[in-house]
Amino acid sequence: AQTVTQSQPEMSVQEAETVTLSCTYDTSESDYYLFWYKQPPSRQMILVIRQEAYKQQNATENRFSVNFQKAAKSFSLKISDSQLGDAAMYFCAYRRRGRDDKIIFGKGTRLHILP
Amino acid sequence: DADVTQTPRNRITKTGKRIMLECSQTKGHDRMYWYRQDPGLGLQLIYYSFDVKDINKGEISDGYSVSRQAQAKFSLSLESAIPNQTALYFCATSDPGRDTQYFGPGTRLTVL
Numbered sequence: 001a002q003t004v005t006q007s008q009p010e011m012s013v014q015e016a017e018t019v020t021l022s023c024t025y026d027t028s029e030s031d032y033y034l035f036w037y038k039q040p041p042s043r044q045m046i047l048v049i050r051q052e053a054y055k056q057q058n059a060t061e062n063r064f065s066v067n068f069q070k071a072a073k074s075f076s077l078k079i080s081d082s083q084l085g086d087a088a089m090y091f092c093a094y095r096r097r098g099r100d101d102k103i104i105f106g107k108g109t110r111l112h113i114l115p
Numbered sequence: 116d117a118d119v120t121q122t123p124r125n126r127i128t129k130t131g132k133r134i135m136l137e138c139s140q141t142k143g144h145d146r147m148y149w150y151r152q153d154p155g156l157g158l159q160l161i162y163y164s165f166d167v168k169d170i171n172k173g174e175i176s177d178g179y180s181v182s183r184q185a186q187a188k189f190s191l192s193l194e195s196a197i198p199n200q201t202a203l204y205f206c207a208t209s210d211p212g213r214d215t216q217y218f219g220p221g222t223r224l225t226v227l
Contacts, residue, residue, distance in 0.1 A: 009155075033214050045158075045205060045218035091157060095214060102148075102173065103216055105157040 002027045004094050006106035013082045014114050021077045021109050023092030031097040034068065034075045040088040048090070051075065087113045118142045119219035121206050127225045128196050136191045136222050138206030146209035147189040148216065149181060151202045158205065164189055196226040
């Protein structure tokens with residue numbers, strides 16, 4: 001069964017600095033998707049970034065980028081120039097490509113931004 | 116206007132009561148999902164539906180039932196609520212073209 005592990009329950013970063021959130025996953029599949037979702041205090045789940053496993057190039061979205069290491073089954077999120085609005089819970093998620101498209105979530109990392 | 120809406124946003128009920136949480140979407144997606152979020156546990160899938168006639172159990176379906184009344188509507192029911200069903204409940208839709216799920220704002224349910 002697929003699993004997603006986020007080993008850092010909480011992290012803190014100084015405003016304007018860079019922070020990396022870790023995620024590892026376990027799967028026997030070769031074709032899948034990986035996601036990072038952000039959940040601010042408003043509790044809305046917001047898609048931050050999406051990576052397709054068959055693409056070698058790491059996805060980027062403005063200040064957010066990932067380091068996707070397929071062989072190591074690692075999918076870390078880097079946030080550059082951290083802003084106060086980045087404070088949130090961040091969830092890593094996995095979904096196998098295909099009709100059976102349930103998403104499996106990690107337990108989350110709470111990110112604090114220090115002014 | 117929000118693409119995925121949930122009602123109510125907050126609800127307090129008593130043990131043994133029947134309660135329904137409703138989800139509507141204007142995204143035109145066929146696939147809809149119900150998740151439960153507990154502190155420290157991430158999101159767990161309760162039920163999911165690929166279309167009106169295709170409903171499937173997720174990881175934690177015991178104690179819950181669903182109804183897909185139309186493509187745009189997917190309701191979650193707790194037939195007899197119990198305190199350990201106190202949680203944050205999310206509805207989501209999926210775009211098969213981009214394989215991404217879009218979430219509603221969540222319903223915070225408290226069972227006393």
